Amino acid sequence: MNARDWALITFTILVQMSVGSMWVLGVAHFLAARKYGNEEADRLSDRALFALVPVIALAFIASLLHLGNPFNAYRAVTNLGSSWLSREIFFGVIFAVLAFVFAFLQWRKIGPLLLRNVIAGLAALVGLVLVFSMSNVYMLQAEPAWNSWATPVSFFATTFLLGALAMGAAFAANYAYLQSKKADCADAQCTLMREALRWIAVAAVVLVGVELVVLPIYLASVAGGSAAGLASVKLMAGSLGWMLALRVILAIVGAGVFAIFLYQNAMSAGHEKMLGNLAYAAFVIVLVAEVLGRVLFYASHVRIGI
Amino acid sequence: MANQKAFYFDASSCIGCKACQNACKDKYDLPLGIRWRRVFEYGGGNWLFMDGVETPNNVFKYYVSTACQHCANPVCRDVCPAAAITKRADGIVLIDPDKCIGCRYCQWACPYGAPQFNEETKVMTKCTFCADLQDQGLNPACVDACVMRCLEVGDYEELRQKYGSLAAIEPLPTANITKPSLVITPHKHAQPSGQGTGSILSLSEEV
Numbered sequence: 001m002n003a004r005d006w007a008l009i010t011f012t013i014l015v016q017m018s019v020g021s022m023w024v025l026g027v028a029h030f031l032a033a034r035k036y037g038n039e040e041a042d043r044l045s046d047r048a049l050f051a052l053v054p055v056i057a058l059a060f061i062a063s064l065l066h067l068g069n070p071f072n073a074y075r076a077v078t079n080l081g082s083s084w085l086s087r088e089i090f091f092g093v094i095f096a097v098l099a100f101v102f103a104f105l106q107w108r109k110i111g112p113l114l115l116r117n118v119i120a121g122l123a124a125l126v127g128l129v130l131v132f133s134m135s136n137v138y139m140l141q142a143e144p145a146w147n148s149w150a151t152p153v154s155f156f157a158t159t160f161l162l163g164a165l166a167m168g169a170a171f172a173a174n175y176a177y178l179q180s181k182k183a184d185c186a187d188a189q190c191t192l193m194r195e196a197l198r199w200i201a202v203a204a205v206v207l208v209g210v211e212l213v214v215l216p217i218y219l220a221s222v223a224g225g226s227a228a229g230l231a232s233v234k235l236m237a238g239s240l241g242w243m244l245a246l247r248v249i250l251a252i253v254g255a256g257v258f259a260i261f262l263y264q265n266a267m268s269a270g271h272e273k274m275l276g277n278l279a280y281a282a283f284v285i286v287l288v289a290e291v292l293g294r295v296l297f298y299a300s301h302v303r304i305g306i
Numbered sequence: 307m308a309n310q311k312a313f314y315f316d317a318s319s320c321i322g323c324k325a326c327q328n329a330c331k332d333k334y335d336l337p338l339g340i341r342w343r344r345v346f347e348y349g350g351g352n353w354l355f356m357d358g359v360e361t362p363n364n365v366f367k368y369y370v371s372t373a374c375q376h377c378a379n380p381v382c383r384d385v386c387p388a389a390a391i392t393k394r395a396d397g398i399v400l401i402d403p404d405k406c407i408g409c410r411y412c413q414w415a416c417p418y419g420a421p422q423f424n425e426e427t428k429v430m431t432k433c434t435f436c437a438d439l440q441d442q443g444l445n446p447a448c449v450d451a452c453v454m455r456c457l458e459v460g461d462y463e464e465l466r467q468k469y470g471s472l473a474a475i476e477p478l479p480t481a482n483i484t485k486p487s488l489v490i491t492p493h494k495h496a497q498p499s500g501q502g503t504g505s506i507l508s509l510s511e512e513v
Contacts (some may be wrong), residue, residue: 004410068408075388075407085411140385141483142417227500276425301421303418305479306346306372306506 007066009294012134013162013287014059015092016155020163021170022099026124028167028196036188038113044192046106047177048120048170053103063089076209084136087229090132098123131159144225145232145301150218154211161207165295168200168262169283172276179272194266199277201263204282208255215248231302236290240296247292254285310397312467312487313449315371316497319473322347322369329451330373331513333436340422341513342433343373343448348408348477349499350452350504367507370478371457373478374399374420374433375486382412382421382432390430397462397487398435406430417479420438423453435459462505465489476502 013248025045032041040131064070078088103118105111149215175193223233262278265271322345330336330343339420349367353360376399383391383399390405391412401412401421406429412421413430421432436446440459444450449457458465466489471483475496481488497503 066409068410068423068430069406072388072405072407073406075390077387079387079389082384083387083389083411085385085409089387137411140381140415142381142479143414296311301414303414303417303419304475304483306343306419 004066005298007062008298009291010062011059013291013294014055016131016159017116017162017166018052018056018059019131020159021167022124022127023160024163024167026120032192036192040188040192043189044171047174048167049103049106053100056099060096074101084133087135088130090138091126091133095123095126095130098113098126127145131155141303142304144229144304145222148222149212150214150217153214157207157210160289161204161286163202165201165286167285168197168279171196172279175272176276190272192271197275198266202257204255204259211251228302228304228306232300235300236296240300243292243296247289247296250285250289254289256284258282258285309395310462310487311376311459312462312465312489313373314458314460314469314489316491317368317370317493318491319454319456320369321454323453325335325451325453326371326448326457335448337424337426340424340431343371346370346477346506347508348504349507349508366495368495370475372418372478375484375488376435378485379489381415381484385415387410387411398437400434400437401430401432403427403429417483444492462487474499476504477506
């Protein structure tokens with residue numbers, strides 16, 4: 001692993017987490033607004049939205065670090081006709097701009113609600129195209145370990161898993177902040193946070209289930225596909241096997257065990273402190289698991305040929 | 307393609323002397339680690355234990371000299387996000403160093419390892435087919451340096467008519483990924499691409 005690989009790991013993980021977060025925020029806000037009105041829904045999700053702005057900015061700064069000549073970076077969108085990498089950067093920039101504009105309008109409460117919702121919805125949809133493009137970047141014929149249906153499936157799983165748990169931690173932090181300010185909205189916000197965390201816990205368990213089902217099928221299909229694919233699997237199961245094992249264990253602990261605790265503690269009021277700690281821990285553990293997974297992704301590919 | 311320059315390589319007569327590799331390195335004054343033309347030693351086989359004596363059985367070895375194949379389907383050009391790689395009318399594939407952003411994406415896409423990153427200029431470089439010499443009607447440096455006369459340059463279709471249509475032997479990748487502009491006369495022990503029983507035996511080179 002060199003600095004260049006870390007730039008790509010940082011970029012892909014943070015972008016996927018941001019896209020997933022936009023979706024989780026959108027769904028949470030929509031459901032909260034239906035039940036408690038727009039103002040309470042804003043109170044639930046606004047600070048989490050603002051936290052996304054530096055995350056997206058950091059992702060794009062990291063992406064520049066992997067270029068030999070970053071001064072030419074603007075050229076990265078000049079081959080949209082045939083390069084998925086061009087498309088990835090193109091949709092990445094659109095996603096970032098829409099997310100920033102939405103966060104700014106939401107911060108200043110500028111413009112009609114409908115307009116803000118449309119911008120947020122567009123950002124979330126462009127985010128899906130972005131993750132799809134990102135998957136296609138790696139689906140090169142000369143790279144059998146990447147050229148698999150498992151690449152988009154696992155990228156989308158990472159997107160929604162990290163998005164859900166990042167926003168779970170953000171909702172918990174937001175609630176702790178509101179309480180420390182002794183805001184008069186505590187009751188409604190307490191219910192909203194608990195309900196959001198319950199659904200986030202369910203999503204986490206389902207998504208880690210997807211990852212665990214995909215992994216063995218993926219390994220078997222790549223190993224049987226070509227000599228280079230077999231060499232990749234030998235790396236993943238051999239010298240990098242400890243990383244694969246750690247990645248799986250951490251995913252199960254964070255998105256499985258902790259998520260179940262999270263679900264139980266969110267059933268009734270009175271465990272908010274515990275709930276917050278569980279949400280933070282689940283996010284951090286799964287973030288480490290997903291980063292390890294991505295390290296493995298870049299460390300284990302073996303190209304066909306010479 | 308009506309007009310496509312191509313390399314011909316005669317694996318049956320290559321002795322692995324690497325004069326081609328060094329001529330290329332010298333002409334372009336390539337820095338440490340970059341070899342636009344490379345010579346691979348490929349071999350395998352086993353020894354048999356018969357009547358208390360170890361006897362060589364099917365042991366084999368041959369050399370493959372390879373550079374950029376200036377492919378009919380240049381994946382490097384297709385995937386380059388900066389549109390820095392182009393294919394000339396005569397089929398030569400070139401990287402424009404002023405347009406390259408140094409993302410190294412072409413390095414992942416090319417199964418021949420042709421695009422290589424220059425740590426000094428921070429952009430990708432690769433075999434230019436000595437376009438400067440060819441434009442003057444001269445041969446590429448590697449072709450003229452070959453002591454065994456096993457490298458040739460010519461029109462792809464003409465080379466195929468002369469030498470046949472083989473474009474891949476081990477350790478080269480299968481030809482259907484990029485459709486290389488390459489014609490090979492195989493060594494008598496050459497193994498089909500992707501089905502080899504041997505491995506690359508060349509030692510790592512600090513050049």
